[in-house]
Amino acid sequence: AMEILEEAKAAGLAQTGDNVREGISYMCNCCGCCCGMMRGIKQYDIYDGIVPSNWMATVDHSLCRGCTKCAKACPADAIEVVPTEGKGLRKNWAVVDEDRCLGCGVCGDVCRWDAHGMEPRREQSYIPADTMERVALMAIERGKLGDLLYDNVGSRLGQIAAKSLSVIERMPPWKAAMAATRLRSVFLSTLSDQLRARSGPVA
Known part of the structure; x- marks a missing residue:
């Protein structure tokens, strides 16, 4: 099972599961193009289709090169690369949409500059019991x-x-x-x- 999870991580898939604490019926490793719930977030702004983790992606703008790799990898389209408007040494950098971010960590896996991290979400996600x-x-x-x-x-x-x-x-x-x-x-x-x-x- 751990080998499968490592393969999924290497493939840039986001791990999701049944949004309950008891009687979990499935666990899935999803991409943003095929998963119906991910598409619901990306295309229709249905944010409650997947309960996010209690962590959220962060960007260290002193390290970010604005390469867009994280934005392309994010399964929920929660990252956008925007102009720095003269605030940094680079022309562009990545920003995270807190409402869309699932806290899956895919962005950190693909960032070669170690610009992405994770921090506790300000409002903890409530996970239903069943x-x-x-x-x-x-x-x-x-x-x-x-x-x-x-x-x-x-x-x-x-x-x-x-x-x-x-x-x-x-x-x-x-x-x-x-x-x-x-x-x-x-x-x-x-x-x-x-x-x-x-x-x-x-x-």
């Missing part, structure tokens, strides 16, 4: 919590509702408030629909 929690979290982030709660019936409904509320409780206050507002709106909307259905058409 698949159910991941689904609930994605629904909340995309404003689809109501669809998740009310489009599922049977015994799974209670599980999903409980997991959704558990995720909300662990969110930052502003995000929890936003999710709770959506949840209240769903309840009110559903109640109104039921009342209208019972009362029949208005004359």
Whole structure:
């Protein structure tokens, strides 16, 4: 297994896995051209398709030569080579987009000038406990919590509702408030629909 990982690293692939802490179903070594989730980041700005590591790429501009090798290797298009505007000895240098960076370390592997490093991410990534929690979290982030709660019936409904509320409780206050507002709106909307259905058409 370690040999496979070393081969993947040598090929410039980014290691990703199922975005959960328990019951991991897969581990993958991905490139930016074939992986559907990587393409989602690159083409459609869907950043939550892959949970980033708790590390982020950095660039030492005193060492960077602006060669573009890291930008070409980055599977998430998180690196751009831009003009230094007279701030350095070189004409261009690499900059990292923090929102796109996965913390995979591919840029450091390809940099021959040792200009790339890794540092702890300022905001640590939250990794869902299991698949159910991941689904609930994605629904909340995309404003689809109501669809998740009310489009599922049977015994799974209670599980999903409980997991959704558990995720909300662990969110930052502003995000929890936003999710709770959506949840209240769903309840009110559903109640109104039921009342209208019972009362029949208005004359």
